[in-house]
Amino acid sequence: NAGVTQTPKFRILKIGQSMTLQCTQDMNHNYMYWYRQDPGMGLKLIYYSVGAGITDKGEVPNGYNVSRSTTEDFPLRLELAAPSQTSVYFCASSSGRAFYEQFFGPGTRLTVL
Amino acid sequence: EDQVTQSPEALRLQEGESSSLNCSYTVSGLRGLFWYRQDPGKGPEFLFTLYSAGEEKEKERLKATLTKKESFLHITAPKPEDSATYLCAVQGNTGGFKTIFGAGTRLFVKA
Numbered sequence: 001n002a003g004v005t006q007t008p009k010f011r012i013l014k015i016g017q018s019m020t021l022q023c024t025q026d027m028n029h030n031y032m033y034w035y036r037q038d039p040g041m042g043l044k045l046i047y048y049s050v051g052a053g054i055t056d057k058g059e060v061p062n063g064y065n066v067s068r069s070t071t072e073d074f075p076l077r078l079e080l081a082a083p084s085q086t087s088v089y090f091c092a093s094s095s096g097r098a099f100y101e102q103f104f105g106p107g108t109r110l111t112v113l
Numbered sequence: 114e115d116q117v118t119q120s121p122e123a124l125r126l127q128e129g130e131s132s133s134l135n136c137s138y139t140v141s142g143l144r145g146l147f148w149y150r151q152d153p154g155k156g157p158e159f160l161f162t163l164y165s166a167g168e169e170k171e172k173e174r175l176k177a178t179l180t181k182k183e184s185f186l187h188i189t190a191p192k193p194e195d196s197a198t199y200l201c202a203v204q205g206n207t208g209g210f211k212t213i214f215g216a217g218t219r220l221f222v223k224a
Contacts, residue, residue: 004156035214042117042200042214043157058211090156101147102212104156 001026004105006091012111013081021076021108023091031094032074033058033102034066036087043090049074081112115140115205117215125221126191134186134199134218142206146184148177149200151217157200160186191222 007022025032030051035043045058049068063085065077074093078085088109092102116139126132138146145164149157161170163179170177174195176187186199198217205213 033212040122040216042202042216044214045211048211092156101159101162102157104158106156107154 003027004091004093004103006089006105006108008108009106010109012113013078014113015081015083017081018077018079019081019110021078021089021091021110023074023076023105024072025074025091025093025103026072027093027095027103028071029093029095029103030071031096031100032068033092033094034064034074034076035090035092036060037090037107038087046076046089078110083112086110086112115203115207115211115213117201117203117213119199119201119215119218121218122216123219123221125223126188128192128222128224129190131187131189131191133188134220136184136186136201136215137182138184138201138203139182140203140205140213144204144206146179147202147204147212148175148184148186149202151198151200153198160199188220191220193222193224196220196222 004025033048034046044060047066049055088107091105094100094102118137120135148160151157161177166181178185198219200217202212202214
């Protein structure tokens with residue numbers, strides 16, 4: 001199993017541009033998450049999904065959108081990129097709602113200039 | 114509001130020098146406390162889940178303990194390959210099942 005994969009690994013955007021961060025998991029997990037990690041800070045939850053067709057906001061959802069059309073894929077959309085969105089983005093998945101460990105992808109390092 | 118504070122921010126040890134990392138938490142009804150290891154440029158990797166005060170779990174040189182207000186990650190006779198950032202996270206009974214992460218402790222072990 002590849003686990004959780006993310007693309008791209010690195011990306012530089014100009015202010016106002018848009019992009020989609022891709023996330024795929026092959027563990028048949030129902031629960032998927034998007035986090036951002038800023039230097040010296042803990043991971044902050046952006047959006048999460050409890051299954052195909054169901055998504056909800058986390059702590060810091062502004063400026064982002066998600067969709068979940070399949071169990072495997074959970075893309076994160078950035079509209080009108082801003083410098084404040086410069087961060088490392090991690091996708092994760094878990095088999096259960098609570099108590100269960102989360103499996104993380106390798107991350108996407110995004111810079112907005 | 115659920116909150117997690119980790120200390121120290123950074124810890125430098127000599128190989129074989131045992132120590133502990135602290136995770137203080139405030140949560141409305143603890144569902145679970147998690148420890149993750151994160152290597153530079155990689156995603157966090159799961160280590161332990163603790164559910165109730167008094168619980169302990171071990172894995173190689175690592176031992177995690179839990180009280181009602183804090184958790185400790187004890188590292189016994191560390192090796193250079195234990196160098197990483199260690200993240201603590203909690204899930205509470207409110208706020209759905211969102212996981213709140215601390216900022217982490219960066220551990221450096223010198224040979």
